[in-house]
Amino acid sequence: MTEPVRVEPMKDLEVVTDPQVIRVLLEPVRSDIVFKYLVNGSMTVKQLADALGKNPGTILHHIEALKKAGLVVQERTQLTSTGIVQRYYRATAREFRLGISEMIQAEGGIARFAKDRFKSIVSSLSVYGMEIPEFQAEQATELLRNLIERENAVSSRIPVLDAESYNRLPPSVRGDVSRIMRRFALEEDSQYRNLREKWHDFLRSHRTGGIKNE
Amino acid sequence: MKNSSFETLLQDLKISFRFASKNVISYVLAMIGVLIVAGILMAIVAAAIMVPVILAWGIEPMTQFFVSLGQNWSTLQGAALFGWVMFLAIPLLGPFFVALGALFGMAREIVESDGTTAEGVFVWYRKKFLSLAGGGVVLFLVCVMPIALMSIWALTVTGGWMLGLPMAATAAFAVVWFVMTAGMLSMLFPGIIDGLSVLGAVKQSVRLSRHYFDQVFGTWLSYIAVFFLLSALTVVLIPIGVIASLVLVFLGLPAMTIGLTRVYLILTGNPEATETTEDEGPDVRFVGGV
Numbered sequence: 001m002t003e004p005v006r007v008e009p010m011k012d013l014e015v016v017t018d019p020q021v022i023r024v025l026l027e028p029v030r031s032d033i034v035f036k037y038l039v040n041g042s043m044t045v046k047q048l049a050d051a052l053g054k055n056p057g058t059i060l061h062h063i064e065a066l067k068k069a070g071l072v073v074q075e076r077t078q079l080t081s082t083g084i085v086q087r088y089y090r091a092t093a094r095e096f097r098l099g100i101s102e103m104i105q106a107e108g109g110i111a112r113f114a115k116d117r118f119k120s121i122v123s124s125l126s127v128y129g130m131e132i133p134e135f136q137a138e139q140a141t142e143l144l145r146n147l148i149e150r151e152n153a154v155s156s157r158i159p160v161l162d163a164e165s166y167n168r169l170p171p172s173v174r175g176d177v178s179r180i181m182r183r184f185a186l187e188e189d190s191q192y193r194n195l196r197e198k199w200h201d202f203l204r205s206h207r208t209g210g211i212k213n214e
Numbered sequence: 215m216k217n218s219s220f221e222t223l224l225q226d227l228k229i230s231f232r233f234a235s236k237n238v239i240s241y242v243l244a245m246i247g248v249l250i251v252a253g254i255l256m257a258i259v260a261a262a263i264m265v266p267v268i269l270a271w272g273i274e275p276m277t278q279f280f281v282s283l284g285q286n287w288s289t290l291q292g293a294a295l296f297g298w299v300m301f302l303a304i305p306l307l308g309p310f311f312v313a314l315g316a317l318f319g320m321a322r323e324i325v326e327s328d329g330t331t332a333e334g335v336f337v338w339y340r341k342k343f344l345s346l347a348g349g350g351v352v353l354f355l356v357c358v359m360p361i362a363l364m365s366i367w368a369l370t371v372t373g374g375w376m377l378g379l380p381m382a383a384t385a386a387f388a389v390v391w392f393v394m395t396a397g398m399l400s401m402l403f404p405g406i407i408d409g410l411s412v413l414g415a416v417k418q419s420v421r422l423s424r425h426y427f428d429q430v431f432g433t434w435l436s437y438i439a440v441f442f443l444l445s446a447l448t449v450v451l452i453p454i455g456v457i458a459s460l461v462l463v464f465l466g467l468p469a470m471t472i473g474l475t476r477v478y479l480i481l482t483g484n485p486e487a488t489e490t491t492e493d494e495g496p497d498v499r500f501v502g503g504v
Contacts, residue, residue, distance in 0.1 A: 046327040056327030057319075057334040061341065064409050077483025083229035084328050085479040176500050 007073055009167040010094055012178045015152045016071075017099035019106040024069040025096065026113065029054065030062050034071055034091050042075045042088035063089055071096070094175065097152050100145050118145065129209035136206075143202055147195045154189045155182045223432045227440070230473035233324050234465050241468040243332035244320060248313040248339060255309035263305065304351055311350015312343055318403040321471035325479055338407070348412035349402050357395045361388040397434040398423045403471075404478035422481050433477050437470040 016022055025031055032052060037043055045063060049056040066072035071092055078086045103114035118141040122132055132140050158181055160166045166174065186192050234241065267276055319338025323330040339346075368384045401422045405415030423430040444466055447458035 044327070049327060055331065055334070056329055057323045057331060057337065060323060060326065061337065067409060074483075077479065079480065082328070083233070083476070085325050085476055085483065087326060087479065087483065172498055 007075055008092065009163070010090065011092060012174070013095045013097065013156050013182075014093035015097045015099050015156045017102045018069075019102055019110060021069045021071065022098055022103055022106065022110055024065055025071065025098070026110065027062075029058075030066055033059070033062055034066065034096065038072055038089060038091040039094055039096070042090035044086045044088055046084075046086070048089075094171075097156075099152070100149050104145075115141075125203075130203055130206050131208050132206050140202060143195070143199045147192075147199050150189070150192045150195050151186060154185050154192055158182065158185050222429075223436050226433060226473055226476065227436050227469075230469040230476065231465065233472045234469040237320075237324055237330055237468070238464060240330050240332045240334075241317075241320065242464050244335035245313075245317070245464065245467075247332065248316055248335050249310075251336070251339065252309035252313040256306055259305045259308065304354065307354065308347045308350065311353070312339055312346040315342065315346030315349055315403045315406060317468065317471045318407050318475055321468070321475040322404070322407045322479075324472055325476045342406060345406045345412055345415075346403070349406050349415060352412060352416055353396070353399055353402065356399060357392055361391055364388070393435070393438060397431045400430060400434045400474050401478050401481075404475045407475070408478070408482070418482075422478070426481050429477060429481065433473055437466070437473060440466055440469075 016025060025034065029052065033048060037048060037051060043051075045056050045059050048054075048063075049059045052059065063072060067074070067089075072089050073092055075088045075090045078088065080086060098114075100114060103110050105111065106114075119137060121144065122137050122140045125132060158178075169177065264276075271279075316335045316338040319342065320330045320335050323334055364387060365384060368380055371380075399416065399419050401419035402415050405418045406412065408415075410418055441462065444458045444462040448455040448462065451458075
């Protein structure tokens with residue numbers, strides 16, 4: 001008999017750095033499949049097709065592309081009473097973050113998408129009373145980008161010492177524990193603290209109203 | 215689920231024919247459509263080979279070349295014979311291999327999600343063209359080529375008249391060889407549709423047919439038996455034969471693709487979830503994001 005296929009446990013956080021994989025995730029249907037559904041649990045092609053209002057064949061092709069990119073795995077197989085062989089798919093991580101540097105350096109649409117998104121984030125801070133003038137938008141983007149990159153780097157390499165027990169934890173507990181540890185790891189990282197301080201100083205200097213916690 | 219018995223095989227056969235009949239319209243339309251596309255592609259491939267040859271040599275020398283090739287066919291041996299069969303058959307049959315493979319794509323949609331569409335076949339045809347063509351070439355080289363070569367060799371040895379024992383021996387070899395090798399590679403197209411490379415799918419198919427010999431060969435042989443029965447009806451009873459041949463093409467072939475795909479999905483499935491979690495209340499988080 002062959003060995004049963006061993007499915008790797010779901011990672012807590014994965015930073016996607018391969019431009020090809022980023023490209024796969026930026027396709028709207030694929031991003032819906034991963035971010036709306038498969039990061040939360042396993043689903044069949046039929047269930048995804050019903051949820052997204054698409055043809056099962058179309059979903060199957062998307063799942064294949066996501067499997068090839070290493071974003072989705074086949075979790076289990078179930079035989080129904082009607083003879084259907086249902087395969088359940090889930091994401092390989094509970095949370096995916098896109099590598100900012102890799103996106104900026106990528107060719108064509110991805111770099112433009114990343115730059116536009118940063119520009120939009122910076123200008124949108126005005127709704128909270130952070131008025132950042134156009135000539136300082138580039139500086140804001142740079143500060144924010146460095147901060148996010150450091151956060152991703154620190155958060156994605158927190159070691160789990162007892163992987164077996166970790167994988168047995170209920171998803172909600174695992175999520176809470178992971179968040180507590182991520183906060184702790186970030187606070188422990190001097191480079192992150194330094195970058196965060198710079199970013200916050202920048203924000204403070206552009207605050208025209210809104211939050212005042214003191 | 216992965217073990218086989220006569221009852222299981224019968225049940226699998228019933229399920230595959232039920233799915234095939236439920237999707238018969240999609241299959242009929244898809245098969246007609248994909249055959250037209252394959253025919254057009256075959257014509258394009260033939261033209262791509264012939265037009266430059268005609269332009270370079272002219273029609274007259276080329277006609278003479280093919281006439282002389284036909285005359286000397288029986289004297290060709292070994293590598294030359296192999297080369298010519300490959301040169302002529304593979305590019306021309308390629309689009310049809312892809313067409314056959316694309317039917318396995320439809321079968322996958324049916325087996326995994328209980329539904330398919332006629333246009334779905336074209337998506338598989340386009341997306342998996344090279345892999346399915348490669349898979350078809352492997353099937354051709356392993357299952358058909360040795361039989362063709364042996365038949366040609368036997369005809370050459372007997373001077374073109376093969377009767378009695380040589381004919382019986384060649385026929386027996388052909389049947390056993392085809393049934394065994396095609397059975398061993400019966401999981402090839404389902405593997406390619408599942409995203410494996412041609413080589414990966416060949417390995418997977420051989421591995422599955424070794425480990426689950428009864429399930430894979432049992433399923434394969436049951437379709438051979440059904441085909442044999444329907445083919446016999448086609449030949450023996452002319453009025454029923456027409457219906458039998460239609461059933462064979464538009465129901466038997468789809469049922470076989472469905473049955474083999476179903477076996478593939480069952481055998482490559484992992485029924486036990488490896489990630490078991492402790493029981494807990496509702497999935498509510500207490501700690502917010504960073």
